[in-house]
Amino acid sequence: xxxxxxxxxxxxxxxxxxxxxxxxxxxxxxxxxxxxxxxxxxxxxxxxxxxxxxxxxxxxxxxxxxxxxxxxxxxxxxxxxxxxxxxxxxxxxxxxxxxxxxxxxxxxxxxxxxxxxxxxxxxxxxxxxxxxxxxxxxxxxxxxxxxxxxxxxxxxxxxxxxxxxxxxxxxxxxx
Numbered sequence: 001x002x003x004x005x006x007x008x009x010x011x012x013x014x015x016x017x018x019x020x021x022x023x024x025x026x027x028x029x030x031x032x033x034x035x036x037x038x039x040x041x042x043x044x045x046x047x048x049x050x051x052x053x054x055x056x057x058x059x060x061x062x063x064x065x066x067x068x069x070x071x072x073x074x075x076x077x078x079x080x081x082x083x084x085x086x087x088x089x090x091x092x093x094x095x096x097x098x099x100x101x102x103x104x105x106x107x108x109x110x111x112x113x114x115x116x117x118x119x120x121x122x123x124x125x126x127x128x129x130x131x132x133x134x135x136x137x138x139x140x141x142x143x144x145x146x147x148x149x150x151x152x153x154x155x156x157x158x159x160x161x162x163x164x165x166x167x168x169x170x171x172x173x174x175x
Contacts, residue, residue, distance in 0.1 A: 017108065034077050087146075
């Protein structure tokens with residue numbers, strides 16, 4: 001196993017700040033970032049229906065991450081990862097490439113703040129409508145409990161810069 005190569009996966013409900021954390025990690029670690037939402041939006045723009053793209057977008061991110069892991073790069077994946085099967089996919093990928101897996105779950109413990117973020121959010125992902133609060137609540141109901149070791153960051157408690165610093169520290173290779 002490479003002592004420095006990592007597969008870093010940010011997870012959490014829409015609007016918790018996982019993309020902000022993933023982007024901050026990508027900049028700090030100079031690592032490629034694969035985000036499932038833009039991948040899925042590109043599939044929709046290509047004519048696939050939303051019912052066809054859920055797991056397919058994850059598989060595309062997995063394939064792209066795998067190709068970069070083969071090149072010896074650390075990789076960051078940004079996805080909701082609401083179910084154990086999605087999380088298992090990242091475990092299997094890290095094992096396949098013999099790299100360290102770092103899972104980070106981002107939560108927002110204050111529902112009012114979370115709802116306000118969703119209502120004010122503009123991500124500008126071409127072809128992907130903004131998520132509304134009702135959809136976030138649906139996703140929350142589908143969200144399965146975690147069994148994986150992970151870092152949990154609460155975006156209601158700390159500013160993004162603090163959360164990114166905590167994530168960077170967590171992802172540093174063991175010395």
